[in-house]
Amino acid sequence: MQTIVRVLQGLDTIGGNIVAFEREDSRVVMDFGTTFGPTNDDTQSLLTERKLPNIPEFFLSEVKGHFTHNAIFISHLHIDHMGALQYLADTVDVYMSPEAIQLYLTLQSLNSEPATKANLKPIFPEKPVQVGELTVTAYLSDHDITGAYMFRIQDGFHEFVHSGDVRYDGPHSERVDYWTKILHDNQPDLFFIEGTEFSFENKSQHRETEASLLLDFEKVLQQTNELVVINPYQRNIERLFSLQMIARKMGRELVWNHEFATILKNQTAKHVHEIAVDVSWSEIEQEPNKYVVQNSFNDLNDLNKMNNFVYLHMNGEPLGDYDGRYAILENYLTVRNIPLQLMGASGHATETDLLKIAAAVNAKLTVPWHSFKPELENRALQKLGLKTNLPHLDEPMIFED
Structure with a gap:
């Protein structure tokens, strides 16, 4: 048996990063955001233009998929990580933190977020959720929004990690220390780490926190x-x-x-x-x-x-x-x-802190994304002696049992 990992969006963008983990008849999708603003384009056009991830059965009711067990997991409630939920054609289980659910429902009541067919379900820290053959566990993290998570995905043989958006100089750095140690002790097979700060040159010498x-x-x-x-x-x-x-x-x-x-x-x-x-x-x-x-x-x-x-x-x-x-x-x-x-403060880790996190996790394979310049982070990770990969969209990464 095998588990297939496919990156569907977000390899060279800040946000809109979406990855699917597939095993047998089970699939979990990590984050479901967009990188575009309001549009009059129909859903089919958005799919054709690859503004939405290549999962047509989620967006077109006439298309049927072959996965019996499906779920989407949202690391946090920024639009670039959950904005595509409004385009769901049928009811899909969508997991996020209880705080994120409360905020999402409030925003919908205020018409600040469009209605969705998502079947919202809470996932609690360190309480595993089973989706067919796959198990997902959430860990509290530090980002500039309530209820932000890091996710671990396990298939019984392999372990995969989605960092979500993360920083190391926020008010909850101890959360990041906690989950990096857990990951280090288990050495994941695959670690997706954001790279926002590698996108920009001429950074200010003063970083507001x-x-x-x-x-x-x-x-x-x-x-x-x-x-x-x-x-x-x-x-x-x-x-x-x-x-x-x-x-x-x-x-x-x-x-x-x-x-x-x-x-x-x-x-x-x-x-x-x-x-x-x-x-x-x-x-x-x-x-x-x-x-x-x-x-x-x-x-x-x-x-x-x-x-x-x-x-x-x-x-x-x-x-x-x-x-x-x-x-x-x-x-x-x-x-x-x-x-x-x-007077703003970033929700994203510095380049130095991203490398510190990746080195602490020490995964067997590290994938930088959520960046305009993932190749810069990729080279920096390699200099640390980490094995890395810059996948292509929809390219299957296969993990055999």
């Missing part, structure tokens, strides 16, 4: 009596709560828009303040030094109510100049004579 971001935020609150406006990413729940805690510590209330407030209320019993519900713009205008306001791009003109404010861009949308809205944001602030202060 979640911890330093929070310290910088506190310093801003200490140094100004103006209203402070933040534009964070809605799915980084842990950061949002930390920002709220620091604001209260500094004598300010953080006020959220409806979408953010709903997400936070559904994630905790703690009270959050919503703009125009708990706090009015009139109250903020009268005492701006008592508030921090979360402002999304779509609500940008709400800031016309204020004569002056400090604007902190914290990985919210639009994230960078590749997005046409970024120029609009820059122009709006320039006209208002307000500096655009960047």
Whole structure:
């Protein structure tokens, strides 16, 4: 018998990385994201253009597959890792962390995520899930979103690993230490490791972390009596709560828009303040030094109510100049004579930390992906003495029992 591993997307892109593990009548698919924005293209066109993975039976109800046991496992709820779920034609079991399920359902209720035919099922840390001949175990990891996992896939003879997106300088590096040691002790046959940071040249010498971001935020609150406006990413729940805690510590209330407030209320019993519900713009205008306001791009003109404010861009949308809205944001602030202060932190490990993780795992075969330049990471891994592979799309990697 044998297990076949096929990379379906994401070999030279950041995100959209999808891999299938197949054995007998059983198949598990790791992550199910997209790298494209909203489109009017029909599903068949997306398949033909390879914008969706080559699993037509998942997307076209008239196509029947031969796997009796099928499941998709989502490492975390970033669009580039789960955005294709909206295109499912029939009900498919989709596993993700309980926190990710809660967030996903909330986003759907807010129309921030399209409906899906996914049959959402929770997978709990270190509680194996059986899908036919394959066993999947999740491990908590560190990324800039709630409920991020690393996955181990076992067939009784081999062990395969999908790192998911990972960093080593976040608030939960101990999670990464924990699973790298477990993997090292078992030496996996195959280790898929992300390589986002190998994509970019001319990196800044200063790397912001979640911890330093929070310290910088506190310093801003200490140094100004103006209203402070933040534009964070809605799915980084842990950061949002930390920002709220620091604001209260500094004598300010953080006020959220409806979408953010709903997400936070559904994630905790703690009270959050919503703009125009708990706090009015009139109250903020009268005492701006008592508030921090979360402002999304779509609500940008709400800031016309204020004569002056400090604007902190914290990985919210639009994230960078590749997005046409970024120029609009820059122009709006320039006209208002307000500096655009960047205060973001990456969810991805540095090049050095990626190599450290790969060396610690010491798999029999390591595959770099989730990068514009996987060949750079590949060479760096080889210099460490690791055996690597840069597969082609749909190329079967065969593991015999």
